[in-house]
Amino acid sequence: MNKLKFLTAEQHKCWQDNGYVKLSNVFTSKEMNEICTEYNQLFEQKSQENMEALEAVWIGDDMKNLSAHRNVTVKSIHNLQMHSAVFTRVITNSNLLDALEDIMDTKDILLHHTKAHIKPPEKGAPYLMHQDYPYFPHKKHTMLAVFLHLDDTTPENGGLAIYPGSHKLGPLEARTLYDDNKDAYHYVDPDRYPLSGATPISAKKGDIIVFSYLLLHGSYLNLSDRPRRMFLIQIRAADDEPTDDVHKSPCQGLVLRGRNPYRDAGMASRFAQ
Numbered sequence: 001m002n003k004l005k006f007l008t009a010e011q012h013k014c015w016q017d018n019g020y021v022k023l024s025n026v027f028t029s030k031e032m033n034e035i036c037t038e039y040n041q042l043f044e045q046k047s048q049e050n051m052e053a054l055e056a057v058w059i060g061d062d063m064k065n066l067s068a069h070r071n072v073t074v075k076s077i078h079n080l081q082m083h084s085a086v087f088t089r090v091i092t093n094s095n096l097l098d099a100l101e102d103i104m105d106t107k108d109i110l111l112h113h114t115k116a117h118i119k120p121p122e123k124g125a126p127y128l129m130h131q132d133y134p135y136f137p138h139k140k141h142t143m144l145a146v147f148l149h150l151d152d153t154t155p156e157n158g159g160l161a162i163y164p165g166s167h168k169l170g171p172l173e174a175r176t177l178y179d180d181n182k183d184a185y186h187y188v189d190p191d192r193y194p195l196s197g198a199t200p201i202s203a204k205k206g207d208i209i210v211f212s213y214l215l216l217h218g219s220y221l222n223l224s225d226r227p228r229r230m231f232l233i234q235i236r237a238a239d240d241e242p243t244d245d246v247h248k249s250p251c252q253g254l255v256l257r258g259r260n261p262y263r264d265a266g267m268a269s270r271f272a273q
Contacts, residue, residue: 007099
C-alpha cells in the first residue's frame with residue numbers, strides 16, 4: 001500500500017517504536033463543537049435517568065491507594081453510536097479512517113466498540129496501568145484504541161499516561177478483580193509498572209492518541225478545576241480473530257472501511273464474536 005499517505009515519517013517511527021501516535025486536525029472546529037455538544041447532552045440525559053449506572057471507577061485496594069483513598073468517580077457511556085448519529089459520523093470520518101488505514105497498513109477496518117469517560121473536576125478517578133488485551137484478546141494483535149480528547153488535557157486534570165514501547169512486550173500477566181456484577185478489571189503489577197513511572201501524554205481538544213491494545217497505559221487523578229472528557233473507539237483489522245469469546249458489543253464487526261471477506265453470507269462471522 002502507499003506508505004506515508006496520511007502520517008509523516010516521524011509519526012510512523014513513533015508508532016513503530018513507541019506503540020502510539022498523536023494525530024491533530026482530524027476533525028474540524030465545527031465537527032468538534034457538534035461532538036462536544038451532543039456528548040454533553042447525552043451525559044446529561046443519562047445522568048438524569050440513572051446516575052448510578054454511569055459509574056466506572058475500578059475496585060480494589062490498589063485502586064484505593066492510587067486514588068489516595070479519596071472518594072473519586074468516573075462516568076461512562078458505552079456504544080455511543082447507538083445513541084446518536086453524531087458518533088456514527090465520528091467513527092466513519094474519512095480523515096480518521098485515512099490515518100487508521102495508514103497506521104494499520106490495511107484497507108479492511110472493523111469496529112469493535114466505543115465508549116466515553118468523563119472525569120469530573122476535583123474528584124476524577126485515576127486508572128492503574130493496564131493493557132486492553134485481556135478484555136478482548138485477538139490472535140494478530142491488530143486491535144487499536146482511538147482516544148479523542150474533548151478537552152485540553154494534562155496530568156493535572158487526569159490525562160493519559162503510557163509506558164512507551166511496552167507494546168513490544170506482548171501480553172503481560174494481569175491482576176484481575178471482579179465486582180458484584182461480575183465485571184472484570186485487569187491491570188498489571190503497580191509496583192513493577194507504577195503510574196508514577198509512566199510518561200504523561202498531554203493533548204489539546206481535538207487531538208487523538210492512537211495506541212496498540214498491548215501498550216501499557218493508565219491515567220492520573222483529576223483534582224483540578226477542569227473536567228477531562230474523552231471518546232474512545234476500538235478497532236481491528238478484518239483478518240484478525242478473537243482468541244476468546246468475550247466482550248460483545250452492538251455493531252461489533254461493522255465495516256468502517258474496505259470489506260470483511262471473513263463474514264458469512266448469513267447472520268454470523270467465521271470468527272466467533
